Amino acid sequence: MNYFIQRLLSAIPVLLGITIIVFFIISLIPGDPATAILGSYATPENVKLLNEQLGLDKGLIQRYFIWLGNLVQGDLGRSFALNRPVLDEILERFNATLILSGTAFILCSVVGVLIGTISAFKQYTITDKIITFTVLTGISLPSFFLGMMMILLFAVNLQWLPVSGMYAIYGGGDFLDLIHHLIMPAIALALVATGVVARITRNSVLEILRQDYIRTARAKGVREGNVLFKHVLRIAIVTILPILGLQAGFVLSGSVFIEIVFQWPGVGRMLVDAILKRDILLVQGGVMFVAACYVLFNIAVDLLQRYLDPRIK
């Protein structure tokens, strides 16, 4: 519990660092935001007025602290393109991203660890070779290309699954409908990460099998299946956990592409749209929000690691 609080506190400097980077990168944008927002109404008086409203007439440092103050209170400003509070838009979109990335993350962790372990345990057999080959092909397929090919095959030719979106436009909206829409994007998003996890798992299982305590288990007459599930996997999960934390970042990054390919209404697609429309506050808020979530997620991984490995003091 003590450690829990300590770890949360240690995230504060990182989060502050993120706010600084996000704020200053965005404020490097050339041109006058007020002019951009007002468009054809940009008379000098209006620009001056809006600049005062937005606090843009103040110094950079001062503006950072005002922005930070608002941020802490949950005020990320207003999106001028959507004409609604940035936070409302993000929260709505983040839900969709979370469903997609979360599913993909669970998929890549479970499947990756599983096939990596099987591959190691059946090293040099035909099973191992098939898995190794599939993994190699999988990690070489860019997710956005894979997504497009899946749409062609499963949605257009076989018509098993819907082409895109999160819910059917007519009559959809229930859980089954969501699953139906989720299958393709989640698999496309998970594939590369699954391959990476499987590879690392395979190597780490092979290394663990050489350890003295595995010999002890065998000397006790433990069946090979139990050696694998009770002895090897226990250790493997602890060594792979930090890798899974990293994969979460890759999945989150990949979701931007997958959301575009499958028209998934998530944060990634929102960000790309916002960049093309130069909706700066939305970009700023979106990047800040997702980065903060990722930091918190990694703390959770850390804590889980500590829980699973009692040797860490």
Added chain:
Amino acid sequence: MINFLKLISRNKLALFGGILLVIIFVVSFLSPLLPLKDPDVIKTSDRFLLPFSEGYLLGTDHLGRDLLSRLLWGTRLSLLVGISAALISATIGSILGTIAGFYGNKTDNVIMRIIDVLMAFPYILLALAIVAVLGPGLFNAMIAVALVNIPFFARNIRGVTVTIANKEFIDAARLSGMSNFKIIIYEIFPNILPVIVVTISTTVGWMILETAGLSFLGLGSQPPQADLGSMLGEGRSSLIVNPHTSYVPGAMIFLIVIGVNLFGDGIRDALDPRLSKGELVKPQPVTQIKLNKNVKNNSNSFLSVQNLTTAFEFDNKLHLASKDVSFDIKKGECLGLIGESGSGKSVTALSVTCLVASPPGVIVDGSVKFQGDDILKMNYEQIRELRGNKISYIFQDPLSTLHPLIKIGKQLEEAFIEHNHQKNKEATFKGKELLKLVQIPNIENVWNSYPHELSGGMRQRISIAMALTNDPELIIADEPTTALDVTVQAQILLLLDTLRKERGLSVLFISHDFGVVSQICDRVIVMYGGQIVEEGKTENIMSKPRHPYTSQLMKCVPHIGFGKRELPTISGSPPSITYKKEIGCSFSSRCLIKKDNCLNEDIKIVQKGDSEVRCLYPHE
């Protein structure tokens, strides 16, 4: 460098990846010289022609532009942009990493904290933010990708620099009055360059993919200029009706990435020391058994080992670790097996139930008869039934031989559950009884502890309890007291000795310490260079060692209360395990009474007084 290339070329897949990459590079970079159509010429009458149409090998896109030409030009652009991004981030990242690693302290702290923060972003977010600032465009996308990858380089290079900066030749350069700048350029840089090159080669594929990704999103190259990503992005709008406009660029991206991956794997494997040492090969549950000849074993002893020869196989050569080892153990007897490390005693002990890790272990000869049945002729299931049941082991260092993440209780119950098919309740009862037997205080606490929470002595008691779980008839104890301090050692020995006498256990006790062996063993075998050199009753060997090795080894044992004396050692070192067949006495090079004929032929073990000894000139 040549070795390195050899290593890579030995790996066929890596070679294939390398060749694939070279072809793609050469063809795409020659595209300005090739007789291709202009990639940007629009001909709407030829829209969406399929591949292999007349005049268009790969067909045309939505504006009737030649896809082959666009593909090659696009590949060239993607490669150029990806490689430039890699070079930029490698340069800046390496400079930052070197500065942080070389100067250390505050400089290091500041740089690394910033790097940490940058690494806290999922990479695409940072790239998107940078593109948002700079505006869409291929050059800007490249800058974004380059910047996003700087932290990765900086971190890697810093790590390497720190190790190099602490080496002696850097101190020497400092003392000779070289400036810091010169040291970095002339001393550090040449040493980190290989690391930089390897890091670039393993990340360049990734950066090509990232820039293609940004272009795919419409944030990279802008029309009419096209790289692979934007071609794929354009193809997407006609995906359903004219999928070939997507296949073509998509397949090229796939080929580039798989080429980089195959080649990168080859580099990684070539550099991975674990692979060359065979540490990434799964050890089989039973040692590989390839018996050359049928060893006759008519002994009716409780355990009878005949001509046991175990080898390690490296590069198809057999390196013998134990040669023709033969001994018997009677019911209730304790046999000591003594020798230096590398003498083959542990390999012999593990071979009894085929526990030598395989590969590389192979049992090439011998017979191990246990209660009348030859273990080397059993199948896995039969051997498994013996292990931890009738024959159990106690290993040397319980910190590494107990599972670090399983509670003591669970580990104790396991052997019982595996062999008796009974529920946890009985196993728990039995386990706690055993803890009482090995005099563990505070049983409930220990039961729920992890190995690292206990003392060395406690852990070894638990190993003993674990070995006793299924009332074994033979215990093989491989240096069970070596990792312990002297007082604990005495307690453990006493415990083992009492248990053995109470339960009529047979024990094979492996040690390098005559003092320990003399306390509990009835008989002793001395091993040297994989062979038994002397065998006899403990008191006979202790009072009258016949083999020069035995006597020299015993002189090395310090005695308390005998005043100051120089502690003798055996000069030289034991023979290393080799695949070469060596004739004659293996101890001759260190022997004080060696004669010329010691190396003429292999020496047989013969009766001498009360002991058996493998020496032409044994002590009288």
